[in-house]
Amino acid sequence: MSLNLFIAVACVVAAILLTIATVRFFFSARKPQVQDAFKDQPADVRASAGDTLRTRRSDNRESIALLTRQLVVSAILTLLVLLPALVRVLYPNVVPDWMVDPWVQAIIITPVMFYSGAPIHIDGWDALLRRMPNMNSLASIGTIAAYAYGILVCLFESALPQAMREPYFEVTGVIITLVLFARWAVDMWLPRRPAFPLQERVDRVSRVWVPITILIALWTFICWLIFGPQPSFTRALLMGVSVLIIACPAALGWAAPLSAGAALDDAQRYGLTVRTTSALQQAKDTSAVLVARELAPSAEQAIAQLSGTGVAVAKVDARRTDEAVRALTERRANGATVMFIGDGSEDVRVRDAANIAVACVALDNPEAAPIHADVIAAPTDYACALKLIRLSKATMRNICENLWWAFIFNLVGIPLAAGVLYPFTGWVLNPMLACVAMILSSICVVLNAVRLRHCKLDGAW
Structure with missing residues (x-):
């Protein structure tokens, strides 16, 4: 047996063993350690780098301020590396050599990697150790791979072929910046609790997607x-790193929060204050609306409109708490998604018994808003249920479009990064192109989310 054949067999055996170990670790029968995505910390505990992704305070200002600083540092330093690299590709003689020197890029991007990227690495590896990998896990692995390859280029540039001397530090910065912006958007625009249910589904998908991506990179x-x-060896290392880079879910992290944020702004323009994102998701499936009897005389027109859409509408005496709770519970027991509309004076148990609770009250004093109400509407806005249902349908459709766009980007990009076209065309995907494609993909998600601002809730759309 020749030495090359022996090495090849040894590599395949090692890869098989690593594959088995990965599958057993992530997909074993043992139940993973579940951890609440929003864990409170006492207010007197100082914010740390990991707080921006792993914890949410009742007073979240310090955590958001830290995240904002990390995002600003990441964006500025990434631009200092990315812009010269892009200009150098288009106009080779314009940018001086020192601006694209690997050591200069390494110095600039290192704070991005270890300061701005700290919450991503902390959250990502914590999730990996709990056997519940999330998109931060993939982002962390991808940025570590890109950064490590860049350092390798710095140390052994002269020993590498000319085509493999690009350090790709800008890729590290772009991934971290986009992921941090997604987290910042969630903190700034979405209600603090509970977590968006659809995003939780994405997290469940990521628990399968992340190990598969790792295995694809290994076998690549x-x-x-x-x-x-x-x-x-060096070419194989670059191709494996390319797979991890392009699999990083920048656009996927934006899909739900940007659409939901745009939807919340749209709701505000129509007089609705949506306090829980779960209501925004569930409203599209509303099959029954129970209206407090006190509001019914003034809401006949809105009730007729709802009935015309196929939604079952009933009146309930909210002052008789036990009777109202029983009526709501019976509807839910039959599989219906139930919305309750009251004036805010009813017992909390009535609102808790519904999937979605809407309170028609004045909001001159936000502190006086009813607790446990998912949506606040104006006192005379009896068409709020129809508006909320329309907004929910438009929002979920928009989010699904964003998710499909992000997944298609990965499904197309990963095989290209793995080099499936190389045997036929001799072409491999440059990680710089993957970086640009990642930015364009995120821009498409943003533009698609902005479309929600033109959604009409009080007419045909």
Whole structure:
């Protein structure tokens, strides 16, 4: 057996063992350690780097301020690396050599990696150790791989082929900046609790997607190491890193929060204050609306409109708490998604018994708003249920479009990054192009979310 064949067999055996270990670790029968995504900390505990992703305070200002600083530092330093690199590609003679020197880029991007990226790494690896990998896990792995490859280029630039001397530090900065912006958008625009239910589904998908991506990167490395052109090791390393880079879910992290944020702004313009994102998601499935009897005489027109859409509408005496709770519970027991509309004076148990509780009250004093109400509407806005249902349908459709866009980007990008076209065309995906594609993908998600601002809730749309 030749030495090369022995090395190839050893690499394949090692890859198989790593694959088995990965599958057993992430998909074993043992139940993973579940941890609430929004864990409060005492107000007297100082914010740390990990707080911006792992914890939410009842007073979240310090945590948001820390996240904002990290985002600003990341954005500025990333631009200092990204812009010269892009200009150098388009106009090679314009940018001086020192501006794209690997060591200069390493110095600039290191604070992004270890200061701005700290919450991503902390949250991502914490999730990995709990066998519940999330999108931060993939972002952390991708940025570590890109940063480590960049340091390798700095140390051994002269030993690498000319085509493999690009350090790709800008990729590290772009990923961290986009992921931090997604987190910042969630903190700034969305209600603090509870977590967006659809985002929780994305997290469940990521628990499968992340290990699969790691395995794809592993086998990409092995295939290029065995079958790739010389120098096979460095080229295989670059291809494996490319898979991890392009799989980073920048656009995926924006999909739900940006759409939900735009929807909340739209709701405000129509006099609705949505206090829980779960209401925004569930309203589209509303099959029954129970209206407090005190409001019914003034809401006949709105009730007729709702009935015309196929939603069952009933009146309930909210002052008789037990009777109202029983009526709501019976509807839910039959599988219906129930919305309750009251004036805010009813017992909390009545609002808790519904999937979605709407209070028609004046909001001159926000502190006096009814607790446990998912949505606050104006005292005379009896069409609020129809508006909320329309907004929910438009929002969920918009989020699904964003999620599909993000997943298609990954489904197309990962095979290209793995080099499936190389045997036929000799072409491999440059991580710089992947970085640009990632930015364009995120811009598309933003533009699609902005479309929600033109959603008409009081007429046909």
